[in-house]
Amino acid sequence: MTHAWWRAGSLLPTTLAGVEIGLLTIFLVLRSTDLVQLAVSVPGGLRSSTAPALDGGLMVAYLAESVAIAVVSIRRRRFLSAPWTAVDLTVATVVMVAQPWFTAEATRIGTWVAWGYPVGVGAALAAGVGFPRRGQTLTAVTVLVGAYLAVSLPAVRDSGELATVWSNTFAFPAFGLFGRLLSSYLRRLGRDADQARADAAQAAAQAMLDRHRLLLHDQATVLRLLAQPGLDPALAGLLRSEAAAAAGRIRIFLGDARGVADPVSSTDLADRSVADTVLQAASGFGDLPLTISVDLAASVVLDDERAKVLGAAVCTVLHNVRVHAHARQVIVHADGGPGGSWEVTVNDDGVGFDPADQEWGFGLRRQVMAEVQRIGACARIDSRPGQGTTITITDHGTVGR
Numbered sequence: 001m002t003h004a005w006w007r008a009g010s011l012l013p014t015t016l017a018g019v020e021i022g023l024l025t026i027f028l029v030l031r032s033t034d035l036v037q038l039a040v041s042v043p044g045g046l047r048s049s050t051a052p053a054l055d056g057g058l059m060v061a062y063l064a065e066s067v068a069i070a071v072v073s074i075r076r077r078r079f080l081s082a083p084w085t086a087v088d089l090t091v092a093t094v095v096m097v098a099q100p101w102f103t104a105e106a107t108r109i110g111t112w113v114a115w116g117y118p119v120g121v122g123a124a125l126a127a128g129v130g131f132p133r134r135g136q137t138l139t140a141v142t143v144l145v146g147a148y149l150a151v152s153l154p155a156v157r158d159s160g161e162l163a164t165v166w167s168n169t170f171a172f173p174a175f176g177l178f179g180r181l182l183s184s185y186l187r188r189l190g191r192d193a194d195q196a197r198a199d200a201a202q203a204a205a206q207a208m209l210d211r212h213r214l215l216l217h218d219q220a221t222v223l224r225l226l227a228q229p230g231l232d233p234a235l236a237g238l239l240r241s242e243a244a245a246a247a248g249r250i251r252i253f254l255g256d257a258r259g260v261a262d263p264v265s266s267t268d269l270a271d272r273s274v275a276d277t278v279l280q281a282a283s284g285f286g287d288l289p290l291t292i293s294v295d296l297a298a299s300v301v302l303d304d305e306r307a308k309v310l311g312a313a314v315c316t317v318l319h320n321v322r323v324h325a326h327a328r329q330v331i332v333h334a335d336g337g338p339g340g341s342w343e344v345t346v347n348d349d350g351v352g353f354d355p356a357d358q359e360w361g362f363g364l365r366r367q368v369m370a371e372v373q374r375i376g377a378c379a380r381i382d383s384r385p386g387q388g389t390t391i392t393i394t395d396h397g398t399v400g401r
Helices: 002-006 016-048 052-076 082-102 116-130 134-155 159-169 171-226 233-253 274-282 304-325 362-374
Strands: 290-293 330-336 342-348 378-383 389-395
Touching (some): 016 171, 171 362, 274 304, 274 330, 304 362, 362 389
């Protein structure tokens, strides 16, 4: 534990909890310094004191309060709470106010015989850090200034001592303001760091959830269709093939690829044209009344990522057509253009829907629209009830980028 506190600067976490431990560490170091200086001055101070018993009793009380604060704060692993800050303020005020009863006027300014001043400065710093509201810090500093001036001004003997008193007085608001500004800034940084970590964790969890849903969404549609009674044998065969391929992808995702051919690595996606990508995506939908025209996109080559996204988007659209459209004709068309640009449309003459009034499912919203946008392309949905649906996916290639 001691080693950890000693190396606090390098070991403290960059969190709000770490900020609190850091502030507490700084306070305890300063308080320990005050106690060491006070201990060094005790023999001479007690000899010069006008009331050694009172002076010694206050020193013992200050030491006991400091130890109590240290024990409680270290257990809480954070800076003083507002009540303990008020206790520290009270002890410092009592020590300063009591100085006329145990010090002579000649030793009351600028000496450790009158040790209330350094104690009060430490309490001002603690008030700036420990009190949650600015008004509380201002009140604490005002009390300390008042106590210090009340006992110091009557002891002034010349202009030099008067200047010392006034310069010392400014230390109370300065330390209070410093503690307030430093602690507020560090705590804000700690809160922002905590929020950033929470946001990152939430984003990672959402990304993992989306990854699962991207993997399982179309597969769930296949399983739902397979579970329907009286399924057409031809469609059942197609769905079983899709289910087998999906099972392989899920096993690969789960890290169990024994005996499973990776559907991605087994095909050279780097040299896959738009036409080949669309043809492979549509190959599992022989039950639909498909008309496929992709020859114009045969010369446009896709990189690995674009081939994956386009293929998955076309599959999702055709799954939606299979389940929802009740179409008599489905036309899949692909066209290529200059600079690697291309466009794929899937048009059906099914029941259609109103995109403005109907909430889109995960497939259209995430697997088509969002994924297509992620690779720098765009997708558009045109549909009206009773007039079918047309989904257009466009990539402007190097011209658009």
